[in-house]
Amino acid sequence: MQERLQTLKEEALTQIEAASSMKELQDIRVAYLGKKGPITEILRGMGKLSAEERPKMGQLANDIRAAISEKLDEKTQVMEKAAVEEKLKEETIDITLPGRPVKKGNHHPLTRVIEEIEDLFLGMGFSIAEGPEVETDYYNFEALNLPKDHPARDMQDSFYVTEETLLRTHTSPMQARTMEKLNGEGPVKIIVPGKVYRRDTDDATHSHQFMQIEGLMVGEDVRMSDLKGVLQSFAKKMFGEEREIRLRPSFFPFTEPSVEMDISCFNCGGSGCSVCKSTGWIEILGGGMVHPNVLRMSGFDPEKVTGFAFGMGPERIAMLKYGIDDIRHFYTNDSRFIKQFKHI
Amino acid sequence: MLVSLNWLSQYVDLEGYSADELAELITKGGIEVETVESLNKGIKGVVIGHVLECVGHPDADKLSVCKVDIGEEEPVQIICGAANIAKGQYVAVAKVGAVLPGNFKIKKAKLRGEPSHGMICSLQELGIESKLVQKEYAEGIFVFSDEVTPGEDALEYLNLNDNVLELGLTPNRADAMNMIGIAYEVGAVLNRPISLPSPELVRSEENAEDYVSVRVENEENTPYYGATIIKDITVKPSPQWLVNRLVSAGIRPINNVVDITNFVLLEYGQPLHAFDYDRFGSKEVVVRRANQGEKIVTLDDTERTLSSDHLVITNGTNPVAVAGVMGGADSEVQQDTTTVLLEAAYFNSKLVRKSSKDLGLRSDSSARFEKGIDRNRVVPASERAAQLMQELAGGTVLRGVSEQGARHIEAKDVTVEVSRINQVLGTEISESDVAAIFDRLQFSYKNFGGTFTVQVPPRRPDITITEDLIEEVGRLYGYDNVPATLPITESTPGQLTDFQLKRRRVRRLLEGAGLYQAVTYSLTSPAKRVFFSDESPEAIRLAMPMSEERSELRTSLLPHLLEAAQYNINRQLENLAFYETASVFLPSGSDLPEEQEHLAGVMTGLWQEHPWQKEKKPADFFVIKGIVEEIAEDLGLEDRLTFVRAEEPKLHPGRTAAIQLDGELIGYIGQLHPEVEKELDLPETYVFELNLEKVLKANVAHLKYAKLPRFPSVTRDVALVVDETLEAAEVKRVIKEVGGDKLVDINLFDVYQGEHLEDGKKSLAFSLRYYNPEQTLTEEEVKNAHDRVLQAVEEQFGAALRS
Incomplete structure (x- = not known):
């Protein structure tokens, strides 16, 4: 009996070793360890043995059962692992194939520049005011210290709709509109982005429609040095930390004193190149201290408050910042142009 | 304004500064120098030559063989082709080895067998613009009229070693439209004194008043008018120094009398006019408004029709000049003129501007009058011109001036406190620094404890209030010296x-969905103004459009967006998705139009594409509708925004919907009508446009958290066979109506038509989810609700369950 058991064990282990599929292993398990299997049968015949031999033989049979079972488990694991490996191998892909693009659009470069500037000024406590594109002569000119017949009106030939209304030539009318609503109570801190229109023939540097961002701050003790400080933050944010600014005297009817702001050339750093026309400086915007007539007409007392204002052109800023050579690109909407402003 | 530095140095010492340095300092002082131009365009080796002999070339009719003394041991032989060459002339000679503008090198040459050692030059060959060359030299070589020495540098005599600054003057700085004004400015910038001309006149015994009387009808229009009479004039070319001055300023020399008035205009900023006294037509000057329809032929030989808005100088009967703008042809100074009536006046700037604008006639004179001249310089300028006519034209200046109006006005007082200056600028400028700046500007002032009362001279009419003085101090103190601070105000x-x-969110969402933002023009043509049938028939039209193409303000965004699509399609860019947010302009009945912010989108070609997976998703109605629905959901309006079948002439009749918000029409969505596509040469194109303001301004309740489900929900799918014309939204509406409060979700998951279905029928499959937030649903609850649904759709639509 003992021999028979040993033989069975040898047989089973050999068969397990040779098995090549899970099915075979299952068959072997049923054949050797099943209720009708030879070991069960041997154990059934143990009644014929002596009481002494019986436990010994039982022990041996159980050991053999365990050995076979263990071997079966072992082999199953090996085969399962191989099967998984086989499956993984089959699932292998060419990871260099292009990914499935999430096709997104992006905003127009002018919106990009405007929002960047908006966010900068929001951070400084300014809010964003928007106003009508068709304006009255009063808000566009007169309230800005530009009475009818003022020679400075030549500077910006305009599109009139009627004698008293026109397409705004700047976003400055919102200065008066905003201040009027406040009944002389400051502070006023706004920026005004928007479309403006001038009687120009469209070419590489002129556009009859373009964007402007006006800024206005009015309050007690607002100084020109504050204007310089605010514009310096702006220049560094838009054109890089190393930028320096300079203010040059200029003239606008709605500010006194008036200035123009240059930034040190971001291309050459100030040593002179084609971008800055060898001067080291690039003209960016105009501004100044709000003219007392403007304050007065909008209900503020120039004895009590002062203010600064500035106006800049997002097209110009975008052209400088991104090296765009023709202002018409902003309005032809060539998708190859707009798509270039996708990444940060 | 062109400023010759040689000329300017007559009034202020420029020693020690290069042209570029001066330009930088003047710019920083407040007058922008736009360009610095050297008049020498690369010339070397041009000297004065004396033509000793000049004979015809033996083998060429048009050439002359000249012996020219160029200050060397021997005269040289030069062949010259100019018709006006003659023996005895002093001319400009480019010697062998000389360089002319454009790097043109002069070499020994043989012309038709005769050797030529150099070239006799025209002014154009020396780099002077043709329009500035005197008529007598326009077609030939230049001949010196002054006494000159052969061999000397010709450039010095022709002022070609000069530098010229071009100033970009802002309208307030009319004071810098003349050399004296610029001398004041540069003197202040450099902190150097200036010296001005002081004309000395010898006057004859005769009185001007015996020759002419002056009558001004309205002194408000003409605060001062003076007529000086100069007799015994000889009209001839001006001396070279005067020619040089004018050329450097960009004015063509004509003759001594005209040149003198132009010179004084440039020097003093005072426009003058010289009439030929014998051609004036009377002995009286009357300044008045023109009569309606009155005519005058101006110096440019053009007949002008005047109105009562215009101020004219008359001889008592006929106009002889448009005041401050241009003289008349009849009384023009000519070669035979011997007596000159010299006008020096101060005309109202608005009237000059009006005349100049109405007549479309801008002159150096009108440009100055319009912006305001120095009242106190009118008489000195006329004296300066009289003195020069005496000196350069042999004239005799009569005693006195026939005049009307005051010659002088007083300086105006403007007050400023040092503390105010520092408060506005954010600086700490001392009292003595402020005083020093006013000294540099040559402003007289009184200072009481830091309060300066400044007497602003009439040459600076731009300074009228305290802030103007603050600017003067600031600009000369230097804005570089103003610190950069941050505002100290309440936060x-x-x-x-x-x-x-919300607008930013909508833009981001559209971009996330694959659309690119476009920006198009607001001005459009009448044809492109309108897209939808319910748009305003009336347009906001420009009074004076530059072209019909940009004559009206648009009432919808789509035409220009479609134009952008066309532009791209024409460049083989086929997959397009654009949106724009912008205002449209609608007549409102009040002064200003109603400006309504719209959102529009255009899509054509593929929306998504994954090439190697062979997946292509073309833009279609449901793509663009999905995007609009997504906007609604993003703004919390998903249950309030609905799509209703609609018809629009420019849209596909079967693929168009009106977009409604709370039942109100706010826009349209659909495919372009195939005829419109054909007309615009566009492929299948989908569009939408809606009133963005309505969408963004709709009140939406605050976002609130809904409890997570605690009980399982039950889902029942149902496929309904209905008429193919029945709209899914209608079925959904009925399901929702009868489903009860436990029916929480209705999702359409399949639409089928074709095999196994009757013709004219379609199957709509919905997935209905039932849920009770209070407890687990019972089978009966679900069954009741679901039965109600099935019964309702059967009753209302004859819908059969699909097996």
């Missing part, structure tokens, strides 16, 4: 308005 929250915030 204000800087934030976007609800509207601005």
Whole structure:
């Protein structure tokens, strides 16, 4: 009996070793360890043995059962692992194939520049005011210290709709509109982005429609040095930390004193190149201290408050910042142009 | 304004500064120098030559063989082709080895067998613009009229070693439209004294008043008018120094009398006019408004029709000049003129501007009058011109001036406190620094404890209030010296308005969905103004459009967006998705139009594409509708925004919907009508446009958390066979109506038509989810609700369950 058991064990282990599929292993398990299997049968015949031999033989049979079972488990694991490996191998892909693009659009470069500037000024406590594109002569000119017949009106030939209304030539009318609503109570801190229109023939540097961002701050003790400080933050944010600014005297009817702001050339750093026309400086915007007539007409007392204002052109800023050579690109909407402003 | 530095140095010492340095300092002082131009365009080796002999070339009719003394041991032989060459002339000679503008090198040459050692030059060959060359030299070589020495540098005599600054003057700085004004400015910038001309006149015994009387009808229009009479004039070319001055300023020399008035205009900023006294037509000057329809032929030989808006100089009967703008042809100074009536006047700037604008006639004179001249310089300028006519034209100046009006006005007082200067500029400028700046400007002032009362001279009419003086101090103190500070005011929250915030979200969402933002023009043509049938028939039209193409303000955004699509399609860019947010302009009945912010989108070609997976998703109605629905959901309006079948002439009749918000029409969505596509040469194109303001301004309740489900929900799918014309939304509406409060979700998951279905029928499959937030649903609850649904759709639509 003992021999028979040993033989069975040898047989089973050999068969397990040779098995090549899970099915075979299952068959072997049923054949050797099943209720009708030879070991069960041997154990059934143990009644014929002596009481002494019986436990010994039982022990041996159980050991053999365990050995076979263990071997079966072992082999199953090996085969399962191989099967998984086989499956993984089959699932292998060419990871260099292009990914499935999430096709997104992006905003127009002018919106990009405007929002960047908006966010900068929001951070400084300014809010964003928007106003009508068709304006009255009063808000566009007169309230800005530009009475009818003022020679400075030549500077910006305009599109009139009627004698008293026109397409705004700047976003400055919102200065008066905003201040009027406040009944002389400051502070006023706004920026005004928007479309403006001038009687120009469209070419590489002129556009009859373009964007402007006006800024206005009015309050007690607002100084020109504050204007310089605010514009310096702006220049560094838009054109890089190393930028320096300079203010040059200029003239606008709605500010006194008036200035123009240059930034040190971001291309050459100030040593002179084609971008800055060898001067080291690039003209960016105009501004100044709000003219007392403007304050007065909008209900503020120039004895009590002062203010600064500035106006800049997002097209110009975008052209400088991104090296765009023709202002018409902003309005032809060539998708190859707009798509270039996708990444940060 | 062109400023010759040689000329300017007559009034202020420029020693020690290069042209570029001066330009930088003047720019920083407040007058922008736009360009610095050297008049020498690369010339070397041009000297004065004396033509000793000049004979015809033996083998060429048009050439002359000249012996020219160029200050060397021997005269040289030069062949010259100019018709006006003659023996005895002093001319400009480019010697062998000389360089002319454009790097043109002069070499020994043989012309038709005769050797030529150099070239006799025209002014154009020396780099002077043709329009500035005197008529007598326009077609040939230049001949010196002054006494000169052969061999000397010709450039010095022709002022070609000069530098010229071009100033970009802002309208307030009319004071710098003349050399004296610029001398004041540069003197202040450099802190150097200036010296001005002081004309000395010898006057004859005869009185001007015996020759002419002056009558001004309205002194408000003409505060001062003076007529000086100069007799015994000889009209001839001006001396070279005067020619040089004019050429450097960009004015063509004509003859001594005209040149003198132009010179004084440039020097003093005072426009003068010289009439030929014998051609004036009377002995009286009357300054009045023109009669309606009155005519005058101006110096440019053009007949002008005047109105009562215009001021004219007359001889008592006929106009002889448009005041401050241009003289008349009849009384023009000519070669035979011997007596000159010299006008020096101060005309109202608005009237000059009006005449100049109406007549479309801008002159150096009108440009100055319009912006305001120095009242106190009118008489000195006329004296300066009289003195020069005496000196350069042999004239005799009569005693006195026939005049009307005051010659002088008083300086105006403007007050400023040092503390105010520093308060506005954010600086700490001392009292003595302020005083020093006013000294540099040559302003007289009184200072009482830091309060300066400044007497502003009439040459600076731009300074009228305290702030103007603050600017003067600031610009000369230097804005570089103003510190950069941050404002000290009460803090204000800087934030976007609800509207601005939502608009940014909508833009981001559209971009996330694959659309690119476009920006197009607001001005359009009448044909492109309108897209939808319910748009305003009336347009906001420009009074004076530059072209019909840009004559009206648009009432919809789509035409220009479609134009952008066309532009791209024409460049083989086929997959397009654009959106724009912008205002449209609608007549409102009040002064200003109603400006309504719209959102529009255009899609054509593929929306998504994954090439190697062979997946292509073309833009279609449901793509663009899905995007609009997504906007609604993003703004919390998903249950309030609905799509209703609609018809629009420019849209596909079967693929168009009106977009409604709370039942109100706010826009349209659909495919372009195939005829429109054909007309615009566009492929299948889908569009939408809606009133963005309505969408962004709709009140939406605050977002609130809904409890997570605690009980299982039950889902029942149902496929309904209905008429193919029945709209899914209608079925959904009925399901929702009868489903009860436990029916929480209705999702259409299949639409089928074709095999196994009757013709004219379609199957709509919905997935209905039932849920009770209080407890687990019972089978009966679900069955009741579901039965109600099935019964309702059967009753209303004859819908059969699909097996």
